[in-house]
Amino acid sequence: LSAGPLAGKHILVTSGPTHEPIDPVRYIANRSSGAQGTALATALMDLGAQVTFVTGPASVAPPVGANVVAVETAAEMLAAVEAALPVDAAVFAAAVADWRVASASGKKIKKQDGALPVLEFAENPDILARISQMGAGRPRLVVGFAAETHDVIENATAKRLRKGCDWIVANDVRPETGIMGGSENKVTVVTEEGAMDWPRMTKAEVSVQLAAKIADTLTR
Numbered sequence: 001l002s003a004g005p006l007a008g009k010h011i012l013v014t015s016g017p018t019h020e021p022i023d024p025v026r027y028i029a030n031r032s033s034g035a036q037g038t039a040l041a042t043a044l045m046d047l048g049a050q051v052t053f054v055t056g057p058a059s060v061a062p063p064v065g066a067n068v069v070a071v072e073t074a075a076e077m078l079a080a081v082e083a084a085l086p087v088d089a090a091v092f093a094a095a096v097a098d099w100r101v102a103s104a105s106g107k108k109i110k111k112q113d114g115a116l117p118v119l120e121f122a123e124n125p126d127i128l129a130r131i132s133q134m135g136a137g138r139p140r141l142v143v144g145f146a147a148e149t150h151d152v153i154e155n156a157t158a159k160r161l162r163k164g165c166d167w168i169v170a171n172d173v174r175p176e177t178g179i180m181g182g183s184e185n186k187v188t189v190v191t192e193e194g195a196m197d198w199p200r201m202t203k204a205e206v207s208v209q210l211a212a213k214i215a216d217t218l219t220r
C-alpha cells in the first residue's frame with residue numbers, strides 16, 4: 001500500500017495528442033509530446049495516488065507504475081475516460097483534436113492527377129466539458145489545461161466557466177517561449193479564487209506543485 005497524502009485516491013490523467021485518421025496511412029493531430037501529463041502522473045503517484053493514464057500517441061514514454069490505457073482518437077479517449085470512472089480527481093492534459101474527418105476512408109486515398117481530396121470534418125466530443133458537467137459521479141476535482149498565446153488570464157478564466165471545470169492550468173505556448181516540446185513550462189492556474197501566475201520552472205517542478213495543490217484539495 002502506498003503512503004503519502006494521496007494514498008487511496010484514484011486520479012485520472014489524460015495526456016498526449018489524439019490522432020484522427022484520414023485514411024489507413026494518414027491522420028490529423030495536435031502537437032503534444034505528452035511530457036507535462038506524464039510528469040504530472042509521476043508526481044501524483046509520488047504522493048501515493050493510484051493513477052489511470054489515458055494517453056494518445058505521445059513521444060515520451062508513459063509513467064511507470066500507472067495503469068496505462070493507450071488510445072488513438074478522441075472518441076476512444078472519451079470511452080477510456082468513462083471506463084476509468086469513478087475517480088477522485090481528473091486532470092485533462094491531453095491535446096485532443098477538435099475535429100475528426102467525418103468519413104475516414106477505409107482504403108488509402110490515391111494521388112490522382114489534378115484531383116485534390118476534399119476533407120469534411122465533424123466535431124469531436126469535448127471530454128473535459130463532458131466530465132465537468134456530468135452531475136452524479138462527477139470527480140470531486142476536475143482540472144483542464146489551456147494552451148494560450150495571448151490574453152492568458154482572460155481566456156483561461158472564460159474557458160474555466162465555459163467548460164465547467166474547477167481549475168484551468170494555462171500554458172503560455174507562444175513559439176518563442178520554447179515551451180511546446182520543451183522541458184520547461186510557464187503556467188497560470190485559474191481557480192474560483194482567481195488567477196495565480198506561477199514562475200517559469202521545469203515541467204517536473206510544475207507537476208510537483210500541481211500534485212501538492214491537488215492533494216491539498218482532496219484531503220481538505
Ligand code: C5P
Nearest residue numbers: 092093094096125126127128144145146
Ligand atoms: O478548448 P480547448 O481545447 O482549448 O481546451 C483545452 C482543455 O480541454 C484541455 O484540458 C484538453 O485536454 C481538454 N479537451 C478535451 N476534449 C476535447 C478538447 C479539449 O478534453 N475535445
